[in-house]
Amino acid sequence: MMLSRETAGGRWRIRPDGPDKVTGRLAYLTDLAAPDMLYGLVLRSPHLHARIRAIRTELAAALPGVHAVLTHRDVPGLNAFGISRQDQPVFCFDLVRYVGDAVAAVAAETIETAERALELIEVEYEPLPVLDTPEKALAEDAPKLHPQGNVMHSNAYKRGDVEAAFAACAHVVEETYSTPRQMHTYMETEGGLFVPEPDGRLTVYAPTQHGLLDRLQLARILAVPEERIRVVSSPIGGSFGGKDELNIQPYGALLALAAGRPVKIHNSRRESVRAGLKRHPMTIAMKTGIDASGRLLAHRVRIVADTGPYATLGAEVLNFAAEHAIGPYRYANVDVESVSVYTNNGMSGEFRGFGGNQAIFALEGQMDRLAELIGMDPWEFRLLNLRRMGDPGPYGQTIAQTDGAYQVWQKLKESALWHQRKIGGRCAGGRDADVRDAGGKGSGERKTAASAAAVPGNSGGNARPPWIRTGIGAALVMHGFGFGVGLPDPAAGRLRLAEDGRIEAVFGYEEFGQGLLATLETLMIETFGFAPDDLRLVIGDTDRVPDSGSSTASRTTAMMWQALRQMERPFRRKLLEAAAGLIGKPVESLALGPGGVMSANGGQRLIRYADIAGKTAEPIAVETHFHFPTSDTDKFGAHFLYSYSAVAVKVEVDELTGRVRVLEQYHAVAAGPVVNPQGYIGQIEGGSGMALGYALMEDAIMENGRYLTGNLDTYLIPTIADLSGSTAVEPIEDLPDGDPYGPRGIGEIGSVGLAPAIAAAVYDATGVRVNRLPINPALLIRKPEELWKAVSGQ
Amino acid sequence: MAMKEQAPGRCPEVWRPRDAAEACRLKTAFGPDGVFTAGGTLLRTQWESGSAAMPGTLIDLTAIPGLAGIRADEGQLVIGPLVKLSELMRTEAVATAFPLLAEAVRRIGAPSVRNLATIGGNVASAVGDALPALLVHEAELLWHTGGRTETTALEDWLADPGRAQGVRLLTGIRLKRTDAEAPGGPPGRIVGAYRKLGRREAFTPSLVTIAVLGRLSEDGTLTGVRMAAGGGSAVPMRLRAAETVLEGARVTPDALVRVSEAVLAEYRPASDAFAGAEYRRTAAANLIAAEWLRLAGAGREGDGR
Incomplete structure (x- = not known):
């Protein structure tokens, strides 16, 4: 079922920080x-x-x-x-x-x-001397930007023997992908x-x-x-990491x-x-091979990231990219080498998606190309090679098992948007009209002649001009959350009945627009039965909060859920016992409710929380400290908890100008129960808006180490006019029986899959493969003689 | 006498002349350090980006009577340079008689920008996105040059905007319904289009802007054909060779190829890190050809076939 205001029903609440934000009253x-x-x-x-x-x-x-x-x-x-x-x-x-x-x-x-x-x-x-490319920085005679040299971090992972496996492959795709320096633009x-x-x-x-x-x-x-x-x-x-x-x-x-x-x-x-920080520009070379039946045999990845002058979390971003460049597919032979290089360019660092955006653009590009080589539907090709519940993680590590990868694959296959593609016709002038290949050089050369198409105005009604081509594409994302193995990743929370009778929920997290307060409020209401007015949400103040860890890595909702799960019974018991003592009734006959403690059967309020506060010998408070769950592997950065998404998109390419418009999006997300429906949609829509910008327009261009895009009149992000297409979000909430981890992170995953899906849709529409983001309209524009020859003969 | 308003800090001095002659005298007195301003939207982006230094003196034109407002009479329209873009968009006389101009202005900036920016500034910049629309309408510029008023065809002025000697102030933009546009002219109907290509769908700097205008007869023949293109830092220009291709001709695939070739040869686009000249040339040619194809088709449909 699609998530919306209507389907969310009573769970669709006005967020506590909403009124002050939309009226401008809120002081940042x-x-x-x-x-x-x-x-x-x-x-x-x-x-x-x-x-x-x-x-x-x-x-x-x-x-x-x-x-x-x-x-x-x-x-x-x-x-x-x-x-x-x-x-x-x-x-x-x-x-x-x-x-x-x-x-x-x-x-x-x-x-x-x-x-x-x-x-x-x-x-x-x-x-x-200026080192404004990783290549220059890696040259033997390059000056050292730091005492240890210009390699900030490198990472390698191997299993099997890719070279031997390539020799046995029926088909091999080799491609190099490049991604831009995206700005958070808070x-x-x-x-x-x-x-x-x-x-x-x-x-x-x-x-x-x-x-x-x-x-x-x-x-x-x-x-x-x-x-x-x-x-x-x-x-x-x-913030978005910035x-x-x-x-x-x-x-x-x-x-x-x-x-x-x-x-x-x-x-x-x-x-x-x-x-400020930007998303790491990366060059990702992939060589991936399949057997005659389409099964993946070998996958080789080489990643070069431009981290700029200083590290911040550049090493962790690189580790994340390397892990996600393997992704949710099965291959016996894998060889990933990655390096992040100090340069004199701008600072690269943490950014929503954290290296996954770059890696998955490349990985999903490989899947589409391989499927085409063997003549398979790209989605069926993915299924053939997709991980199944029980499979280890990308590094072969133990992970918390869910069937998320298959679930999102299945939902997308059943989606109305993907069905539009399967029933063919593929709107006007689809991918079979002609085939062009931008290839490794991005040359945009056409392989076959243009097809004839209708002259507008002659076919009447709302016929589309022949230069408007539509296409549908899809991509699959397996996204780890939390920091991964080897990094301290603490979590904590505190619940307390304050002196004034408010129930305080105290976490060391931050509200940067993602809806953390609304999520916490919902959790408190649904866990305990409190009313919004009973609550005081305390965050973002080091004098008041426990060390809950950072508000990054898609981790906060999961950590708040787990913390409340740990604190629920003791806090409920303390409150009820205090109430029982004050009103002289057995604890079993009482329940928490809005405004105070109620009779468990009748629902009648027996005592207000304010009348319990300060009346007990012991303060009514519980606190929990724990660590984000991690895998038992020793592979640094490997993840244990993953979310999955599948994204389908319909685009329109105007071949007069080469510009791409996103018409329709569908996101299936398998991340456990939806805690805050509004926040969930917000994260997927908001993330996909960033991915749209990443795919189509955003690049903080540097020339000789200086930004050419110094302000928002040159660094363009999508406006509402670019985001006017529809977006459907379908959450898959079920988890395996006994799963102890609850809701998975969705703060970043929405920002990942749309870009590769757009690239696939552009290919479907035009026959042009893109290997570089943002997509350059010059690759998709048609020359006049081609356009108008297509019109002639009508 | 103008009031001198002293601003604190590093702000320029602001002078507010009461008439065009005084504005020109101030400009003469301050020289390059005195800059005419009205909405100030373009100047502010230049100061912010460092592409122009903030001058010592701003000569604020907004208090000069006669530079504001739109006057319509005898088939012509004189647009005051102080008219805001948002006002221009909303003016019925503009929308009905010169719809390409209304459309061009609607595509500039965002509402907040259009509420400040003036058409005079857009024209005087020599790269404004309204210019291709004004070019195909054969706009004339009225200037105050010290003692008298001078009229220049917009096309002539754009051929070398820096050419004129001496201090001058834009006082009006005149649009006449010429033969091709006037009701009751030769048979057929007026057709036209304006297109702006940017890097996103709205609130975007232009890469390419084009405008086309002509009279389409019942048999599909075009006369009075005018085309113009600009965009980015390119000074917009009439595309005379492309016009010749379609003048007296019908919109056939062959004609579209030849129009496109003429545009490719004739249009001098800008080029920057965001889009190269070759791309812009091709886009301009395609947009122009596609608009003629659409207009010709719509014209036939308009005949009630």
Whole structure:
């Protein structure tokens, strides 16, 4: 059944943060101001790669209205940050490695004074050779961007013998896929308010996806105990991975402490583009072979990722890409080698999909090409090679078993959209009209002549012009969530009856628009029977929350569900026992309900929660700490829990211009029970909107290491006009009997499958294979003589 | 006398002249450091991107009477340069007599931009997306040049927008219903189209813009054929050779091939990191040919066959 407002019924709630967001009442952290606040700005490198010879700040410091001018000399603790590897300097001191590198920062009474102060800071640079491609960075004589060299991370996995297997293959497809530097494009750019408190502590109001980790990183930089820092990090105006790593926090914190006054920093869009993370551009070469019956025999993958100047989570992204380049298919022989390379380009890092977007675009492209080689329907070809329940994970590792891969395959096959394709006709001028092959060179050469087609206006009614071609394509996604083997991945939660009678649900998670608060509210209502007004949801404040781990990796809903499952019985028992004691009735006769404790049979309210609060000897509170479930393999990064999706899409290609429009989408998602129907649809639709942009228009183009897309007038993301087609979301909720893990993550999976499905649909429509995103309309545009010859003869 | 408004910080000085002559005097006095402005939408993107420095002085034209409003009389329309794009779109006289212009303007920016941006700025930029529509309507530009008013055909001005010596201010855009467009002209009906190609469906910078206009007779013959193309940083131009191909001709597949070839040879597109010249040339040729094919077909249907 499709998920919608109608089918969700009473579970479709107004999200608690909704009214304030749609009316504009809600204050984001970057909207905050404090009395006596200063404005902070960061001086960033004008060079892609240079040695710093000298930094002089005297003139800037002497400017009236300037309260602090900081460089590497002013970092009391560790002059470096990075979630997993601290290789990014807070302030550069010897080298600058990209045009976003920070060299100094100022705090002044006005933004104009701060801008003037930046101009007065003198930095002498000695430009160095620029490594603006992974190839240049990997050259033997390339200068080293870091002491250990320019290979940030590499990863290899082998089983069987692919070379021997290729020799036995009936068909082999070899293709190289390239993917763009996509920008998260959150509406709220990075920023925050940093307040030195009278008691000597520092309060940081700045978005992040893991407040406690920011606190840890800032404590290292400031050389203070973590407890001296409070990080308030929600609500957030979008993140998508882009605010997971520290961004402006080190500068705001250092400036506020140096000036002894609150400091506000808020990046302009241009500075956000320049300094912020992007999705890793990857080049993925795949060679995949099948036997005469279509069964996969061997799969070889070579991935080169451009990670930019510093690591952040680039290693983990690469690991994820390598694992997902194997995917949900069965092959005896696999050989994956991947490398992520330091360059002087912009920062690459964590981004919704986390390397899966690139890998699965390539992998699904291989499946389509192989199916065609052997003359099979591409979806049936996938089934022939698809994993079944009981199969190990991509690395051969133990995983939590579900039948998700087959379930989404089956649902898509039964979908009305896929049926449109099977009944043929394939709308106007389909893929059998003629075949073109962009091939490895992306040349767009046509193999056979164009077919004749109807002249518009002659066939009457609503005939489609012959240059409008439609096609349908599909892709399958197996997406791991959580961090995987070898990384700390804690989870925790707390429930408490507060003094004022509110039931507090406390988690160290963040609300960045995904609907976390709505999901938590729904879980509390449906688990316990509370009313929304009974609840206080506490998140995003390191002084108040347990270490629930990060709000990343599609993990929060699953972790909240599991935490509540652990806390449900003890918390219910404590509340009921307290009520029983106060009203003198047996515990068994009582039940939790909206507003208070009820009679278990009659449903009549017997005592309000407010009348229980404070009346018990012991506080009514429970807390749980546990670790995200992981596989027993020692393969670093291997996942244990997976979600599955199958995506079908119908596109229209205008061969006058080569432009592609998405007409219709269908998503089958197997991820366990739907916790929050509105949030579920939001994640799949929102993710697929990002995938549409990734497939058709988004690329933060760099030329010589500098962004050509400095703002949203050149970096284009889809608007409502591009997203006007219909989107159906069909969740598959059932899990194997006894499954203890509950809802699976869906925060990222929607952003993965649509791009390869669009590529398949474009091929269906035009006969042109694309191996590079975003799809270049120049490959799909037809030359006039071809177009108008097709019209002649009518 | 203009009021000088001192703005704090780094903002330019803003002068608000009361008439065109004063605006020109201010411009003469400030030279390159004084910049005419009205909606300011294009200037702001230039300042933000760093492609132009914020000048020391802005000469705000919005207080000058006579530069606003649309005057229609005797088959002609004079559009004041201060007319906002959103106002232009909504003006009945524009939509009925010059629908290509209304369509072109509707495709510029987003509502918030169109509520600020003026048609004068779009024209004066020499790369505005309204220009191909104005070109096929054979618009004339009215200028205040110190003491007098000068009239230039838009096409002539676009041939070299920087050519004119001395300070001048755009005071009007005149659209005349010429023979080909006038009701009661030669037999047949007026047909036309405007298309904009961008990198997304809406609120997008243009890659290619085209406009076509002509009179289609009952037997399918075209006369008064006009075509123009621009887009991106390309200065829009009439496509005279392509026009010649279709003048007095019918829309046949062969004619479409020859029109396309003429466009490919004649159109001088922009090129940037987002789209190359070859792609833009092909797209312009295809869009123009496809519009003629559609218009010819619609014309036949319009005959009630």
